Amino acid sequence: MSYLDYVRQFKLPHYWCPGCGTGVVLQAVVRAFEALGWKQEDLAFITGIGCSGRMSTYVNANTMHTTHGRPLAFATGVKLARPEKHVVVVSGDGDALAIGGNHFIHAARRNIDIKLVIINNLVYGMTGGQVSPTTPQKFRTQTTPYGNIDPNFDVVKLAIAAGATFVGREAVTRPRNLEKLIEKSFQHKGFSVVEVISNCHINLGRKNKMKDQITMLRWISTKTIPKNLAEKKKPEELEGKILLGIFHEDKNRKEYTELYREIQERAGGNK
Amino acid sequence: MSEIKILNGNAAIAWAVKQINPDVVAAYPITPSTSIVEHIAKYVADGVMTTEFVTPESEHSAMSMCVGASTGGARVFTATASQGLALMFEILYIAASLRLPIVAGIANRSLSAPINIHGDHSDVMAGRDTGWIQIHSENSQEAYDNIIQAFRIGEHKDVSTPVMVTMDGFILSHALQDVVVEEDEKVKNFVGERDPLYTALDVDHPITVGPIDFTDYYFEHKRSQMVGMENAPRVIKEVGEEFKKEFGREYGFIELYKMEDAEIAIVVLGSTAGTTKIVVDELRNKGKKVGLVKMRVYRPFPSREIVDALSNLKAVAILDRAMSPGALGGPLFTDVRSSLYESDKKPILVNYIYGLGGRDIAPKHIEEVYSRLEKIAATGKRGELLSYINLRE
Ligand SMILES: Cc1ncc(C[n+]2csc(CCOP(=O)(O)OP(=O)(O)O)c2C)c(N)n1
Ligand code: SF4
Ligand SMILES: [Mg+2]
Numbered sequence: 271m272s273y274l275d276y277v278r279q280f281k282l283p284h285y286w287c288p289g290c291g292t293g294v295v296l297q298a299v300v301r302a303f304e305a306l307g308w309k310q311e312d313l314a315f316i317t318g319i320g321c322s323g324r325m326s327t328y329v330n331a332n333t334m335h336t337t338h339g340r341p342l343a344f345a346t347g348v349k350l351a352r353p354e355k356h357v358v359v360v361s362g363d364g365d366a367l368a369i370g371g372n373h374f375i376h377a378a379r380r381n382i383d384i385k386l387v388i389i390n391n392l393v394y395g396m397t398g399g400q401v402s403p404t405t406p407q408k409f410r411t412q413t414t415p416y417g418n419i420d421p422n423f424d425v426v427k428l429a430i431a432a433g434a435t436f437v438g439r440e441a442v443t444r445p446r447n448l449e450k451l452i453e454k455s456f457q458h459k460g461f462s463v464v465e466v467i468s469n470c471h472i473n474l475g476r477k478n479k480m481k482d483q484i485t486m487l488r489w490i491s492t493k494t495i496p497k498n499l500a501e502k503k504k505p506e507e508l509e510g511k512i513l514l515g516i517f518h519e520d521k522n523r524k525e526y527t528e529l530y531r532e533i534q535e536r537a538g539g540n541k
Numbered sequence: 542m543s544e545i546k547i548l549n550g551n552a553a554i555a556w557a558v559k560q561i562n563p564d565v566v567a568a569y570p571i572t573p574s575t576s577i578v579e580h581i582a583k584y585v586a587d588g589v590m591t592t593e594f595v596t597p598e599s600e601h602s603a604m605s606m607c608v609g610a611s612t613g614g615a616r617v618f619t620a621t622a623s624q625g626l627a628l629m630f631e632i633l634y635i636a637a638s639l640r641l642p643i644v645a646g647i648a649n650r651s652l653s654a655p656i657n658i659h660g661d662h663s664d665v666m667a668g669r670d671t672g673w674i675q676i677h678s679e680n681s682q683e684a685y686d687n688i689i690q691a692f693r694i695g696e697h698k699d700v701s702t703p704v705m706v707t708m709d710g711f712i713l714s715h716a717l718q719d720v721v722v723e724e725d726e727k728v729k730n731f732v733g734e735r736d737p738l739y740t741a742l743d744v745d746h747p748i749t750v751g752p753i754d755f756t757d758y759y760f761e762h763k764r765s766q767m768v769g770m771e772n773a774p775r776v777i778k779e780v781g782e783e784f785k786k787e788f789g790r791e792y793g794f795i796e797l798y799k800m801e802d803a804e805i806a807i808v809v810l811g812s813t814a815g816t817t818k819i820v821v822d823e824l825r826n827k828g829k830k831v832g833l834v835k836m837r838v839y840r841p842f843p844s845r846e847i848v849d850a851l852s853n854l855k856a857v858a859i860l861d862r863a864m865s866p867g868a869l870g871g872p873l874f875t876d877v878r879s880s881l882y883e884s885d886k887k888p889i890l891v892n893y894i895y896g897l898g899g900r901d902i903a904p905k906h907i908e909e910v911y912s913r914l915e916k917i918a919a920t921g922k923r924g925e926l927l928s929y930i931n932l933r934e
Contacts (some may be wrong), residue, residue: 335655368599397572398570401596412568412582415587
């Protein structure tokens, strides 16, 4: 199957603003589906609410558009009911880390086999650009008109600390690397997290002197650095930089639905 | 001096809140109420308001913060809609049970699923048993005026109950209208300071809020909660009268439009009342005896006023912008119908569900309702109790 078969083309043109990074992530996700040869009927694709959440309209598989913050909770239900299926969640930074932050840490703690991709555009994009838990300090948003004072989450550290067994980060400025990372995370058995640094030039860039996608993508490029290149740099050169790559991979920890099957067997059920 | 500004509903509400300058505003963004909070964020950042403005991680947290702040004696405001209000539900009950006079501005929006951002009343109607006072607005002016009155009503010692002021999402929240805004000082004086019954931050009189309460006293506490709601009608009336004296605009529980000699009428709330007025005028020009009853206060429900307004009519249609699956009809319908049980004389009633998910309701749809009411009045035959307006079946 071609990656285009995983896209509902009759739904195009899509809803996203021209130049939005969300489309780049969609492309990377469906290309990963193609590379892995996943059958549509084996695939549950679940999103929350936000610009990121609109992806479940465009992906041609079993998809669910849920509520703001809860896609991981819905996905946990799907995975427990049908552990043999591939369950993929695409979420936003607000969706996964603000209103849905609780589900995020608990899905990681359980190590349930859900593949999570967080489109981190550093803002609540859909509602017009309000501060999110990943908005950099000093950035202006609709709710922080003179600059954000809140410290922000390091998604990678948070995911690792909470128990995710595959954790990586990429940026929409490197679409091929993104595709490879997502593909690798999809092959992992356990809770995987891929954070994608993305651009919302419309509702974040414009308020921060990055009024078009090119300027904002350039900013992302200068802000990010692949892990292997970073290793050769001095600490002061890495000040304020966001590292890209795979940060954690644990193949030994048992996956949750497997543990669940084992306890069922021990209890004499599920015969 | 008062002045006329061109504001949408969200800006009108934010304007009132700016003038009142509450101690704390905690809110999470959601379409279509987001810009209420964005205006406030800007006012705070510009130093026009001295409010503590908090951006929590969800509406559940927003309402919890409101409860915390209000318990501490603060004057508190929040704004939300739809899923946001739904997520607040646990805490809406707590705010009401603790008798905390929080004010919330709601830009009505449909509930998921499927997701839809447009206006209907599913969100607030689901909140009708939470214990909050509910005041609906027909236009931006009313939204502005209702917010000012809401603080006075909710914070009155005999009421001490949270209040939601609602307006139709997009239709009002995003449409520019002329709004008379009053002088800052006058609004501040009208609203006054909050003087809480008790506060959790009084070290000389420490209190405990919301502790466990089983079969021994829970029931008594719940019963005593109703006292606020029972006192509310008197206070709503007084505040409305004072508002009229101060600012010249009149507010009651319901508004009667061309009802003096009406034989048939529509009961509706929100912006559709405005559309209905146009139709009433047209039909009146043709000599038809039609009228409108617009609901302003939905909780506490003004049963007596409804009975007085409707009992002598021949036929009445109640228009609901929300469903109540499994009930006799929509929420407004069941309230109106049950109020009329107390009356010896009653009109024939029909119920319509309209406008879910923002579906248009145009003058021609309202005309159709009136023309059916005419037939019912003439024949005495009702037909279907519940029907739908502008729906493909
Ligand atoms: C319970 C609830 N609260 C608020 C909203 C409004 N809302 C929709 S999307 C969104 C923020 C989206 O931000 P993010 O998750 O970062 O996604 P993005 O749009 O940036 O992709 C909010 C607050 C909602 N739909 N439901
Ligand atoms: S608002 Fe931002 S995140 Fe949403 S589609 Fe536009 S650019 Fe993308
Ligand atoms: Mg975002």
